[in-house]
Amino acid sequence: MKFDFNQGQNILKESARKLLSNECTTEFVREIADGTREFPEELWEKMAELGWMTLLIPEEYGGSGFNFLDLSVILYEMGYHCMPGPFFSTVVEGGLSVLEAGTPAQKTTILPEIAEGKHKLTLAWLETGGVYGREGIALSAVREDDRFVLTGTKLFVQNAHSADTIICAARTADTSGTSDGITLFLVDSKLKGLDVTRLPTMSGDRQCEVRFNRVEVPETCILGKLNQGWTALDSVLRKSAVATCAEMTGGAEKVMDIVIPYAKGRKQFGRPIGAFQSIQHHCANMLTFAETIKFMTFQAAWRITEGVFSEMDASICKAWASDAYRQVVALGHQVVGGVGFMEEFDLQLYFKQAKCAQQRFGDGDFHRERVAEAMGL
Amino acid sequence: MDFDFSKEERKILDDVRRFIESESTPALLEETHRLGHIYGGPEGRTFIRKFAANGWLTPNWPREYGGLGLSAVLTAAIRSEMARASVPVVFVAAHMAGPTIMHFGSDGMKKEWLLPISRGEVEFALGYTEPQAGSDLSALDIRAVDKGDYFLVNGQKSFNTAAHVADYHWLATLTDPEAKRYHGMSMMIVDFNSPGIDIRPMKTMAGWQTNEVFYNDVRVPKKNLVGDMNAGFLYLMTALDFERMYPLAAFEAVFDKIVTYAKETEINGEPLSKNPLVRQKLAQLKIELEVDKLLYYRLAYMIDCGQTPNYQASMQKVFATETAQKITNTGMDILGHCSQLKKGSTHAAMEGMMEWYYRTSVVETIYAGTSEIQRNIIALRGLKLPSK
Numbered sequence: 001m002k003f004d005f006n007q008g009q010n011i012l013k014e015s016a017r018k019l020l021s022n023e024c025t026t027e028f029v030r031e032i033a034d035g036t037r038e039f040p041e042e043l044w045e046k047m048a049e050l051g052w053m054t055l056l057i058p059e060e061y062g063g064s065g066f067n068f069l070d071l072s073v074i075l076y077e078m079g080y081h082c083m084p085g086p087f088f089s090t091v092v093e094g095g096l097s098v099l100e101a102g103t104p105a106q107k108t109t110i111l112p113e114i115a116e117g118k119h120k121l122t123l124a125w126l127e128t129g130g131v132y133g134r135e136g137i138a139l140s141a142v143r144e145d146d147r148f149v150l151t152g153t154k155l156f157v158q159n160a161h162s163a164d165t166i167i168c169a170a171r172t173a174d175t176s177g178t179s180d181g182i183t184l185f186l187v188d189s190k191l192k193g194l195d196v197t198r199l200p201t202m203s204g205d206r207q208c209e210v211r212f213n214r215v216e217v218p219e220t221c222i223l224g225k226l227n228q229g230w231t232a233l234d235s236v237l238r239k240s241a242v243a244t245c246a247e248m249t250g251g252a253e254k255v256m257d258i259v260i261p262y263a264k265g266r267k268q269f270g271r272p273i274g275a276f277q278s279i280q281h282h283c284a285n286m287l288t289f290a291e292t293i294k295f296m297t298f299q300a301a302w303r304i305t306e307g308v309f310s311e312m313d314a315s316i317c318k319a320w321a322s323d324a325y326r327q328v329v330a331l332g333h334q335v336v337g338g339v340g341f342m343e344e345f346d347l348q349l350y351f352k353q354a355k356c357a358q359q360r361f362g363d364g365d366f367h368r369e370r371v372a373e374a375m376g377l
Numbered sequence: 378m379d380f381d382f383s384k385e386e387r388k389i390l391d392d393v394r395r396f397i398e399s400e401s402t403p404a405l406l407e408e409t410h411r412l413g414h415i416y417g418g419p420e421g422r423t424f425i426r427k428f429a430a431n432g433w434l435t436p437n438w439p440r441e442y443g444g445l446g447l448s449a450v451l452t453a454a455i456r457s458e459m460a461r462a463s464v465p466v467v468f469v470a471a472h473m474a475g476p477t478i479m480h481f482g483s484d485g486m487k488k489e490w491l492l493p494i495s496r497g498e499v500e501f502a503l504g505y506t507e508p509q510a511g512s513d514l515s516a517l518d519i520r521a522v523d524k525g526d527y528f529l530v531n532g533q534k535s536f537n538t539a540a541h542v543a544d545y546h547w548l549a550t551l552t553d554p555e556a557k558r559y560h561g562m563s564m565m566i567v568d569f570n571s572p573g574i575d576i577r578p579m580k581t582m583a584g585w586q587t588n589e590v591f592y593n594d595v596r597v598p599k600k601n602l603v604g605d606m607n608a609g610f611l612y613l614m615t616a617l618d619f620e621r622m623y624p625l626a627a628f629e630a631v632f633d634k635i636v637t638y639a640k641e642t643e644i645n646g647e648p649l650s651k652n653p654l655v656r657q658k659l660a661q662l663k664i665e666l667e668v669d670k671l672l673y674y675r676l677a678y679m680i681d682c683g684q685t686p687n688y689q690a691s692m693q694k695v696f697a698t699e700t701a702q703k704i705t706n707t708g709m710d711i712l713g714h715c716s717q718l719k720k721g722s723t724h725a726a727m728e729g730m731m732e733w734y735y736r737t738s739v740v741e742t743i744y745a746g747t748s749e750i751q752r753n754i755i756a757l758r759g760l761k762l763p764s765k
Contacts, residue, residue: 002379275763280756295671372656
C-alpha cells in the first residue's frame with residue numbers, strides 16, 4: 001500500500017497550483033459568479049498548453065495517456081481554487097462519454113480536438129425533478145427517415161451556453177430485453193431548435209436549461225450504439241461522481257486553510273479562540289473529514305485507474321465525500337463566526353461549492369441506497 | 378498510490394485465515410470472550426505460540442528479533458483477521474511495548490525482550506492509569522526510588538487490564554517528583570511475580586475484568602528501566618500512538634451479522650432490509666467501515682515509511698471506536714427487543730451476542746485516551762492550534 005502521490009503527480013499538482021493561484025483568484029471566481037465576465041479563452045488556452053485536456057485521452061487519439069488518478073490531481077487543485085469554467089463538462093463529462101461510448105471513428109474525430117482544447121462539450125442527462133436514474137430520461141428521439149428528431153427539455157446542463165457539442169441522453173425505446181431504451185446523441189449546439197438558457201443558481205455557476213424543439217440530427221450523431229446508451233452513461237456518471245469528489249477534496253483542504261489560521265489569530269476572552277477545546281474539537285472533526293474525503297477519493301480514483309472499479313466504489317466514495325465536505329464547511333462557519341457570513345469572506349464560495357458538489361451526480365441518500373443495493377439488501 | 382496488498386501479503390493473509398480457521402477452538406473463543414479479547418489466558422497462549430511461530434505476531438519486525446522483515450501493512454492486516462475471528466487481538470507486548478522498546482530500548486533490552494515477545498511467550502499489561510491520573514497522565518503518583526542496584530516502587534494503579542493474566546507490567550512511574558510535568562516520569566518493566574505486588578479485580582459492565590495493582594516496596598532491577606531515566610513520558614506517548622491503532626474488524630463482523638439478520642428477518646411479510654431507513658443506516662455503516670480501513674492502513678503505511686503515527690493514530694482511534702458504537706447501537710435498534718436477550722434465551726437473535734457487544738463497546742471511546750482527548754491531540758499536534 002502507498003498513500004502518497006508519485007513524483008509526476010506532485011509535479012502536476014504544483015504546476016496546477018501555480019497557474020491557478022495566479023489566474024483563478026477568489027476575485028476572478030466572484031466575477032464569473034456574478035456574471036461580470038465569462039470564463040476567459042486565454043486561461044483555457046493556458047490550461048490546454050499545460051496538457052490538462054489530454055490527461056485521460058490515450059496517445060493514439062492525440063492524448064498523453066495519463067490516467068484518472070492524474071486527472072484527479074488536477075481536479076483537486078481546481079476544487080481548491082473553486083474554479084469555474086468548462087473543464088469538468090468538457091474533459092470529464094464529454095471526454096469520458098466519448099471514450100466509453102464512442103465508435104473508433106468518433107474517438108478519432110473528437111478526442112484529439114478535446115486534447116488540443118479546441119472542442120468544448122457537455123452532458124445533458126437530467127430533466128425535470130432531477131431524477132438520477134435512467135427512468136428520469138424522458139426527452140424523446142424519434143426516427144424520421146434518415147434522421148432523429150429530439151424533443152424535450154434538459155436541466156442542470158453544465159456550461160451548455162459555451163459548449164460546441166451537447167451530448168444528450170434521449171429515450172429511443174422502452175427498456176426491454178437487450179435494449180436499455182436510452183441513446184446518446186452528439187448534438188451540435190448551433191443546431192436549429194436548440195434553446196439554451198442559463199439557470200440562476202445559488203453559486204452562480206453555469207447550469208443551463210436546454211430545450212430541444214424538434215432538433216434534427218443525422219444517424220451518424222448517435223454516440224456509440226442505438227438503445228445502448230445507458231450502460232455507458234451510467235459508467236460515465238459514476239466516474240464523474242468520483243471526479244467531483246476530487247474537486248471536493250481540494251475544496252475541503254482550502255476551507256481548512258481559511259479556518260485554521262483564523263482560529264489561531266482571532267482572540268476572544270484574552271486568548272486565541274483556537275485554544276478553546278470547543279473550537280479545537282470542531283477543528284479536529286474538520287481535519288478528520290477533510291483527510292478521509294481525500295483518502296476515499298483517491299482510493300476510488302486509483303481503482304478506476306487500475307480497472308478494479310466496482311459498482312459500490314463510486315457510491316461509497318460520493319456518499320462520504322458529499323456529506324463530509326458539507327460538514328467541513330458547516331463546522332468552519334461555526335469556528336469563524338460572524339465574519340464567515342460576510343460575502344467578502346471566501347468561506348461562502350466553498351459553502352456554495354459544497355452543496356452544489358454534494359448534489360451533482362447523486363447526493364448521500366442516493367448513493368447510500370446504491371450501496372444498499374450493492375450489499376444485496 | 379496503491380490501495381491493495383502485495384501478492385506476498387495476500388498469500389500470507391490466506392495462510393493466516395486458514396490457520397485461524399483450523400486452529401481456533403470453542404474453548405479458545407470462550408476464553409477470549411470472557412477476557413474481553415485480551416491475550417494471556419492458557420487457551421490463548423497455546424494458540425498464539427503456534428501462531429507466532431510463523432512470525433505472524435510481529436511480521437514487520439526484523440528477522441533477528443523474530444519478525445519476518447515484512448510490512449507494517451501486513452501486521453495491520455493480520456491483526457484485522459484476528460479481530461474478525463474473535464481470537465485474542467490485544468497484545469500489549471507485541472504491538473505497544475515492543476515497538477517502543479525497538480525505538481528507545483538499549484541493545485541489551487532489545488535482546489532480552491524482543492524475541493520472547495515475538496514468539497508470544499510473554500505478555501505485558503499496561504500500567505498507566507491511577508485513581509487521580511486518568512486523562513491527565515502527568516498526575517502520576519506512584520514512586521520509583523533509585524536504590525543503587527534497583528528501584529523501590531510504591532503506589533497504586535487502576536484500570537490495568539490484563540494485569541491478572543499477563544507476566545509483566547509496563548509501568549509508568551515517577552522517578553523525579555520535583556521535575557516539571559512530563560519530565561519526571563520513567564518507564565520500567567516489572568515482573569508480576571515480584572514480592573509486594575497485589576492485584577485486585579475490578580469488574581466491568583461488560584463482564585470482563587480489569588484490575589487495581591498495588592505496589593508495596595517492590596524491587597525492580599535497574600536493567601528493566603526502558604530507555605533513559607525521566608524520559609518515560611515520551612515512551613508512554615509513543616506506545617500510546619501504537620496502542621491507538623485500532624483494528625475494527627471485530628465490529629465489522631458484528632455488522633455483517635446485523636446485515637444477515639436484516640435480510641433474513643421478516644416484518645409484516647417483508648424483510649427488514651427492504652425498509653428504506655434500515656437500508657440507509659446499514660449503507661452508512663458500510664461506508665464508515667471503508668473510511669476507517671483507510672485511516673487504519675494509513676498508520677501502517679506511515680510505519681513502513683519509518684514514521685511513528687501521531688495525531689493520525691488519534692484520528693483513527695476516534696473514528697474506529699465511534700463507528701464501533703454506531704454499529705452496536707444500530708444493531709440494538711434493528712434487532713429491537715430481541716437485542717436485549719442473552720445467550721440461552723430461545724428468542725435471542727445473533728446468539729444473544731448483540732447486547733454484549735453493545736455493553737463492551739462503551740469503553741472503546743474511553744481507554745487509551747477518550748475521544749475528547751484524541752480530538753485535543755488532533756487539534757494541538759495535527760493542526761498546531763495553541764494550548765492557551
